[in-house]
Amino acid sequence: MTSAVVQLKKKDFVSDQDVRWCPGCGDYAILNAMQRIMPELGVPKEKIVFVSGIGCSSRFPYYMNTYGFHTIHGRAPAFATGLKCTNPDLTVWLVTGDGDGLSIGGNHLLHVIRRNVDINILLFNNKIYGLTKGQYSPTSEVGTVTKSTPLGSLDRPLNPLRFALASEATFVARTYDTDLKHMQQVFKAAAAHKGVSFVEILQNCPIFNDGCWTENLAKKVRKDKVLFLEHGKPMVYGADKNRGLKLDGLALEKTSWEGDETPADVFVHDSTVESSVLATLLTEFTDPIPVGIFREVQAQPYDEALINQLDVAKDKSKGQGLAELYRQGANTWTVE
Amino acid sequence: MTTAAPGISRDRVTIRFAGDSGDGMQLTGTQFTTTSAMIGNDVSTFPDFPAEIRAPAGTLPGVSGFQIQFGSVNIRTPGDAPDVLVAMNPAALKVNLHDLPDGATILVNEDSFSESNLKKAGYASNPLEDGTLKAFRVVKQPITTLTREALKEIGIDSGSKDRCKNLFALGVMYWLYDRPLEPTLEWLSTKFKKKPLLVEANHIALKAGFHFADTTEVFTSHYQVPAATHLPAGEYRQVMGNEALALGLTTAAQKAGLPLFYGSYPITPASDVLHHLSQHKHLDVRTFQAEDEMAAVCASIGAAFGGAMAVTGTSGPGVALKAEAIGLAVMIELPLIIVNVQRAGPSTGMPTKTEQADLLQVMFGRNGESPCGVVAPATPGECFTLAIEACRLALTHMVPVFILTDGYLANGAEPWLLPNPDDIPEIKVNFITEGNGPDGVLNGYQHDPETLARPWAIPGTPGLEHRIGGLEKWDVTGHISYDPENHHHMCKLRAEKIERMVVPDAELIGPEEGELLVVSWGGTYGAVLTAAEELRLAGKEITVCHLRYINPFPKNLEATLRKFKKVIVPELNLGQLCMMIRAKFMVDAISYPKVHGRPFQVAELVAKFSEVLSD
Numbered sequence: 001m002t003s004a005v006v007q008l009k010k011k012d013f014v015s016d017q018d019v020r021w022c023p024g025c026g027d028y029a030i031l032n033a034m035q036r037i038m039p040e041l042g043v044p045k046e047k048i049v050f051v052s053g054i055g056c057s058s059r060f061p062y063y064m065n066t067y068g069f070h071t072i073h074g075r076a077p078a079f080a081t082g083l084k085c086t087n088p089d090l091t092v093w094l095v096t097g098d099g100d101g102l103s104i105g106g107n108h109l110l111h112v113i114r115r116n117v118d119i120n121i122l123l124f125n126n127k128i129y130g131l132t133k134g135q136y137s138p139t140s141e142v143g144t145v146t147k148s149t150p151l152g153s154l155d156r157p158l159n160p161l162r163f164a165l166a167s168e169a170t171f172v173a174r175t176y177d178t179d180l181k182h183m184q185q186v187f188k189a190a191a192a193h194k195g196v197s198f199v200e201i202l203q204n205c206p207i208f209n210d211g212c213w214t215e216n217l218a219k220k221v222r223k224d225k226v227l228f229l230e231h232g233k234p235m236v237y238g239a240d241k242n243r244g245l246k247l248d249g250l251a252l253e254k255t256s257w258e259g260d261e262t263p264a265d266v267f268v269h270d271s272t273v274e275s276s277v278l279a280t281l282l283t284e285f286t287d288p289i290p291v292g293i294f295r296e297v298q299a300q301p302y303d304e305a306l307i308n309q310l311d312v313a314k315d316k317s318k319g320q321g322l323a324e325l326y327r328q329g330a331n332t333w334t335v336e
Numbered sequence: 337m338t339t340a341a342p343g344i345s346r347d348r349v350t351i352r353f354a355g356d357s358g359d360g361m362q363l364t365g366t367q368f369t370t371t372s373a374m375i376g377n378d379v380s381t382f383p384d385f386p387a388e389i390r391a392p393a394g395t396l397p398g399v400s401g402f403q404i405q406f407g408s409v410n411i412r413t414p415g416d417a418p419d420v421l422v423a424m425n426p427a428a429l430k431v432n433l434h435d436l437p438d439g440a441t442i443l444v445n446e447d448s449f450s451e452s453n454l455k456k457a458g459y460a461s462n463p464l465e466d467g468t469l470k471a472f473r474v475v476k477q478p479i480t481t482l483t484r485e486a487l488k489e490i491g492i493d494s495g496s497k498d499r500c501k502n503l504f505a506l507g508v509m510y511w512l513y514d515r516p517l518e519p520t521l522e523w524l525s526t527k528f529k530k531k532p533l534l535v536e537a538n539h540i541a542l543k544a545g546f547h548f549a550d551t552t553e554v555f556t557s558h559y560q561v562p563a564a565t566h567l568p569a570g571e572y573r574q575v576m577g578n579e580a581l582a583l584g585l586t587t588a589a590q591k592a593g594l595p596l597f598y599g600s601y602p603i604t605p606a607s608d609v610l611h612h613l614s615q616h617k618h619l620d621v622r623t624f625q626a627e628d629e630m631a632a633v634c635a636s637i638g639a640a641f642g643g644a645m646a647v648t649g650t651s652g653p654g655v656a657l658k659a660e661a662i663g664l665a666v667m668i669e670l671p672l673i674i675v676n677v678q679r680a681g682p683s684t685g686m687p688t689k690t691e692q693a694d695l696l697q698v699m700f701g702r703n704g705e706s707p708c709g710v711v712a713p714a715t716p717g718e719c720f721t722l723a724i725e726a727c728r729l730a731l732t733h734m735v736p737v738f739i740l741t742d743g744y745l746a747n748g749a750e751p752w753l754l755p756n757p758d759d760i761p762e763i764k765v766n767f768i769t770e771g772n773g774p775d776g777v778l779n780g781y782q783h784d785p786e787t788l789a790r791p792w793a794i795p796g797t798p799g800l801e802h803r804i805g806g807l808e809k810w811d812v813t814g815h816i817s818y819d820p821e822n823h824h825h826m827c828k829l830r831a832e833k834i835e836r837m838v839v840p841d842a843e844l845i846g847p848e849e850g851e852l853l854v855v856s857w858g859g860t861y862g863a864v865l866t867a868a869e870e871l872r873l874a875g876k877e878i879t880v881c882h883l884r885y886i887n888p889f890p891k892n893l894e895a896t897l898r899k900f901k902k903v904i905v906p907e908l909n910l911g912q913l914c915m916m917i918r919a920k921f922m923v924d925a926i927s928y929p930k931v932h933g934r935p936f937q938v939a940e941l942v943a944k945f946s947e948v949l950s951d
Contacts, residue, residue, distance in 0.1 A: 015803070017815075046798040051638070062803050062816075069641055070805025071634065072664050078599075078631035082638025082646070083795070085622050086597055090642070090795050108634075111627040205855040309619050317618035322587055322757035325619065330573040331519060331752065333374045335563075 008039040015065040025204035026177030027124065029055060033183035034093075038066075043091045050093045051080045053100040054132050057203075060095040072106025074182055080119050081302070088303040090246075091191070092119040099129045099138040106138075113167035113196050115316035118301035120190045120197040123160050126205040127212045145150055145194035146208075149274040161294060163284040165199040165276045170280060171195065172295040173251050176202035176217055182291065189293055195301045202289075216289045227285070229292030234266040237288045246284075252281045271296045345560045348407030349513065350415030350538045353505070354432045355424030356393050357386055360502040364422075365402025366749075367506060371519045373574045373751045376563025377754040382414035382860065382935065386871065387604065394448075394456040399431040408562040410714075412862030414748065416937040420512070422505050424448060424479070426457035435783045438471040441555075443508060445501065447480035463874035475554050479504050486544035490537045499540035507545020512558050517542055576754035577604070577716035577745035584723025586619055589645035591724070592731055592763040595620040597639035599632040600649045604687040605743040606677040609649045615665060629657035633674070637661060640670040641804070642765070643794035645727060649675035652694040653684070655701065662736055663702045666830060668804045669781070669790045671730035671737075673723075674698075674708070678742040680933040689933025690743035692858055693909035698738040699887060699916070705827040707834045709737035710887035713860035716745050717752040722884060727762050733833050734789040740886070742908070744935050745859040757849040765793045771799060773813070778802050780814030788833040791816075839885040841892040846872060846879030849899035852949055855925065856906055857883040857913055860936050864906060869942035876949055886913070890922070897923045904928055904948055906941060 013035045021027045028308065035326070048066040052058035054073035061068025067090075071079045080094050094112075101109045101123045107189040112119070128146070129135040136144045136153040144154035164172050171193040175186040183201070192199035202213045216225040223239040235245040235252075243256045244266035257263050270278070271293045317324075353361045362383055373379050384401040391398030405415035420441045423429040426471050436442070441735070445494060449464055463469055464476055483501040490497070503520075510517060521539055544621040549555060575583075589596035598621065600610045614623045622644070626632035633648040638944040640646035648658065655662075655676050667674040673784040674905040678694045680686035700711055713722040719741055766784075768791035773779035778800045781790050793800040802814065810817040845865060861882050866882045881896055883889070897903055897917070903925040905914035911927035918925055928944050930936065 017803075044798065046801055047796055049795045061805075064803075066801050068803035068805075069638070070803065070807070071637075072660055072806055075634040075661065078626065078634035079638035079641070080639075081631075082599060082624065082635030082644075083642040084638075085624060085635070086595060086639040086642030086644040087794075087796060099488060107627055108631055111631065245471055284917075306622060310620060310622065313617035314620075320618065322590060322619070323754075325616065326583060326754050326757075327573065327588065328615070329376060331370055331523075332571050332573045333376070334571050335376060335567050335569050 008045065010035045010039060012045065013038040013065050015063050017062045019063050020059065021056060022207050024206035026126065026205070027060070029177045029180060030122070030124065030183065030201055030203065031060065033180050033187060034064070035179075037184050037187050037191070040188065041091070046267045047089060048091045048093070049083060050095060051076050051083065052095040053105055055097045055100040055129070057095050057097040058100060062084045074100055074103070075108055076100070077105065077108040077121075081112055081115070081117050084117050084119060084303040085285055085306055088118065088307055094119050094121045096121065096123050098123065098125045098127060098137045100162065102138040102160060102163065110167045111164070113164055113169045113198060116168075116170055116195045116299050117304040118195055118303050121199065123198070123200050123202045125160055125200050125202045127157075128205050128209035130205050130208055160200045161198075162280060165280050165283065165295065169196055169198045169295065170277075170297050170299050171197035171293070173198070173293045174202070174291045176213065177204060178217060178289060186292070189296075193296060195299055216286070225288050227288040227290040229269050229271070229290050229294065231262070231269055231281070231293065231296075234262050234268050236262055236266060251282050252285070273297075343560065344557060345562060346407075347409045347416075347561070348405060348411060349420070349559070349561055350403065350405040350418045351420040351422070351509065352401055352403040352418040352432060352435075353422045354399055354401040354428035355502070355588060357388065358390050358393065359398045359400070359424050360499065361402050361424070364502045364506050365404055367520045367523065368509060368515070369404050369406075369749055370523070370574055371510070371515045372404070372406040372561075372588055372795060373572070374519050375515065376448060376567075377408065377561055378411040378564040378567060378749060379404060379406045379574070379749065380411045381538045382744065383747045384934075385688055392456075394425055394427055394453045396427050396431055396457060399428050401428070401432060405850060406561060408564050410564070412568050413935070413938060416939050420509070421472070421511065424502070424505065426453050426459055426463070429463060439473065439730045441473045441475065442469065443475045443477070443505065445479035445505070446476040447478045477508075477554065477764070482544065483541050485677050487541050489939060490533060490540065492533050492537055496534065497537065500537050503538050503541040504545035505547075507547075508549045510542075511546045512555055513550035513664065514558055514560050517546060518710040518933065519786060543775070552810065561616050567751065571754045572751045573754060574749050575717055575720070576608075576749045578608035578677065578718045578739055578747070579612050580717055580719040580752065581723050581739070581741065582609050582616065584720035585613065585645075585647055585673070585727065586616045586621055587720070587757065587760060587936065588724045588727030588763060589621070590619060591760055592727065592765050593641065594645040595622055597622045597636055597644040597646045598625050598649065599624045599636040599639070599646075601626050601629045601654065602841055603629075603633045603651045603654050605679055605746045606649045606651050606654070608677065608746065609675060609677070626654060628659060629654040633658040633661040637665050637672060640665070640672050641668075643792065643796070645731070646671065647673040647675065648667055649677070651677050651679045651687075652681050652697060654696060655697060659702045663706045664709065664806045665736040666702070666706045667806050667809070669734045669830075670792070672732055673726055673730055673737055673739060675739045675741070677746045678740060680931065681707070686933045688743065689909050690859070691931060692742055692860070693931065694740065695886070695909065695912040698740060705831065707731075707831045708887065709735055709834055709837055710740060711737065711885055712740040712858040712883065714858065714882060714884060716748050717751050719745060719757070720752075720921060724760065726863065729837050731763055732789060733787050733837055734766060734792065735833050740858060740860045757930065762793050766790075768793050768800065769797055779812050780804065781809050782812050783829065786836070787831060788836055835888050837888055839890055842881050842883050842885075842890040843894065844879060844881050844896065847877060848879070850879060851877040852879070852945065853897065853900035853903045854878065854880045854906065854945065855883065855897070855903060855913065855917060857886060860906060860908065863936040863941055864937050866938045867945060870938065870942055871945055871949075876946070878945060878949065883913070894921050897921055897925075899911050902926065902948055904945065906930070906936060906938070906944070
């Protein structure tokens with residue numbers, strides 16, 4: 001029996017475990033968004049696997065009533081790769097954070113993206129280590145004062161999206177924890193993409209880094225500080241829709257205008273261009289901060305290519321089995 | 337082997353080919369081995385090469401060697417000391433000279449003994465002329481000149497001609513030991529299929545060497561080493577440990593009806609396992625060259641979660657990096673094979689040299705109480721059978737199992753009786769497709785009363801959706817638990833799983849009780865057995881107990897240990913198995929440790945065992 005024949009609801013994806021994140025944590029909203037879109041994906045829940053590393057975000061699989069694997073720190077991309085190579089039919093979501101994904105697991109994240117393994121990566125970015133109680137992370141601003149950096153952190157921060165683009169990600173997007181609708185849109189697009197999908201989720205940590213995104217995301221300023229990217233639409237933002245980005249030489253620049261007519265030089269977003277240069281230019285903006293799909297291009301996933309190689313080898317071998325394998329490439333002789 | 341009458345028969349001979357690492361000595365040795373095996377000799381080989389791919393030509397670090405013992409009798413080691421050394425240059429002579437017994441024959445390429453090459457090898461004067469070699473029978477021949485002369489009509493460049501000189505030397509050795517040229521001629525035709533001129537050149541060089549030795553009488557006689565008679569009837573091939581291991585892993589996965597997933601990061605001396613397995617794709621073998629050692633093991637565990645026969649392969653430094661993930665495999669009770677092809681450590685150590693110093697690492701080198709199964713093949717061919725057994729144990733008990741081999745087994749070759757795949761039993765897998773708990777829920781940690789295996793519920797199975805991870809589990813349900821009693825219970829349960837493994841009794845060679853018991857493990861088998869046999873023939877009371885299973889130990893080990901007055905443990909480390917035996921059984925075992933980066937020699941074991949017997 002497969003559960004695909006039954007129309008599933010959000011509650012079917014809620015596990016029997018009590019959710020143990022801190023009150024007010026952005027992770028609750030992300031979990032809610034994920035459980036809501038699950039029934040819409042049309043994938044039977046036994047074919048869905050959530051894989052995570054270590055950290056607050058990595059508790060995510062315990063709360064999803066699907067298959068789940070809470071692995072070790074930073075290595076979730078490798079587990080997910082092995083799983084997909086064994087059964088490419090599975091829909092695999094990888095949940096990580098700025099510490100797990102970009103610090104201890106930076107190397108694995110690079111390679112799972114580079115290989116274009118057909119999984120969906122969610123990187124919860126709260127610019128802090130939560131589970132180890134508040135040390136600075138690879139996305140913390142210079143000068144972040146924490147228990148391990150009483151005089152301020154010295155490291156320059158990493159931009160997760162630029163990391164993903166430099167790793168040749170075929171799908172790159174950003175969303176944020178206080179916009180349930182936008183999260184759902186982005187998650188669904190990530191799920192629909194064939195190949196690796198990388199989604200950064202701007203997330204608040206009310207305990208160790210409260211307000212880490214309020215500069216952009218506070219309700220009062222959001223309309224003027226967030227640029228919603230839409231494929232084929234001009235890059236317009238602002239409460240009055242009278243601001244935008246235009247291309248000037250090799251840079252994107254802010255522009256504004258009077259009246260309802262969007263000027264022709266406001267750049268039209270194209271997430272499907274093969275070159276990642278434009279997407280990279282967008283990642284440089286923090287005011288406004290772009291959200292939505294930066295890049296979405298097609299390439300054969302690693303796991304699919306791997307299975308193709310097996311099929312070709314099987315065809316070529318014409319049914320040879322173990323007895324032939326033992327003789328493969330060897331001289332044999334007989335002892336009477 | 338000194339001057340002998342023509343046509344003399346030998347029951348065993350050891351020869352060593354040595355030259356620059358670019359001289360093709362491994363190829364030459366391999367060809368001599370294949371040919372000898374094909375005419376029915378028993379063989380054992382020891383390739384010994386530098387870590388550098390091409391160290392500066394003519395220097396001591398660039399010397400590559402290949403030793404083979406072949407015979408009409410049971411050959412279990414590559415031989416202590418060569419009867420014949422083929423030295424292609426002064427550096428090869430210098431590096432290998434101290435291993436030669438008086439009276440040994442040395443075939444040297446006289447052309448290479450130029451002033452500059454002598455200097456590179458650190459010779460102040462020419463050893464061919466200054467009496468250095470007076471204890472040996474030296475055959476000096478201008479091999480380069482002779483090869484060039486033989487190939488003067490062939491339209492290839494002089495560099496390519498000079499690269500044929502190893503075939504000339506091989507031809508000489510084929511004449512000396514009365515071997516046929518055909519197997520090598522055929523092999524060359526296949527290898528250079530697309531370069532007919534190279535086939536012709538190499539054929540001519542091989543034949544020229546053979547005829548040169550035949551007509552010039554530089555050797556007073558040649559020798560026959562008849563076919564061995566102890567080998568069971570059947571079809572044979574030559575196999576090296578790493579290749580046998582790859583064949584065994586693929587066989588096990590087929591017998592379990594699972595895809596094989598092999599996650600690995602290139603590392604000497606384990607990389608060949610990856611190379612071989614990547615040629616088994618038609619049998620559903622999925623090889624994954626990971627970005628590092630951690631990714632290799634983690635991908636394999638991910639594959640195990642997904643229902644594959646999951647294997648990761650490496651050497652000691654890689655096992656160090658994989659330690660945390662192996663602990664996870666212990667905690668989540670999934671089947672996993674970890675291959676450790678040991679090399680000399682610590683750290684980078686001597687990557688191309690053999691050692692057995694990772695035993696305690698694989699036993700205990702993880703955080704927490706983290707027991708794994710450990711098996712150790714004794715010969716290159718046995719890497720096949722023990723790979724299958726390791727998979728069977730891992731799948732039966734749902735645990736990680738280490739296969740401990742070493743550089744000596746990995747690269748050493750022996751004749752291998754081709755198994756009939758139909759004779760290899762199927763392996764049962766613990767897949768579960770329906771809930772085993774109340775109301776049809778999954779009790780993911782409900783352990784089988786006999787094997788203590790937990791059910792294997794793989795993603796894709798409807799109704800069994802569940803979460804696993806590295807946090808401690810409640811027994812039966814598999815839910816997260818911080819309960820003190822449960823943790824104590826689960827640590828004991830995981831240890832008990834290993835103890836419940838059914839492994840065969842240790843092989844005892846010699847009387848079942850008496851004066852001296854030698855307890856050995858892994859690749860020292862051949863040398864230990866040969867030494868013990870030699871002593872028994874001399875009337876000494878000595879028994880060998882060779883361990884192929886180290887965790888758990890075979891059930892007969894303790895009783896066996898107590899039946900002997902003395903116990904000695906020879907091993908290529910500073911006494912690791914000895915420590916385990918002393919700790920576990922309170923037996924006053926004597927350690928005989930050695931870490932030279934080389935296998936034991938039979939003579940040193942004979943000397944040590946004799947000393948212990950006479951104490």
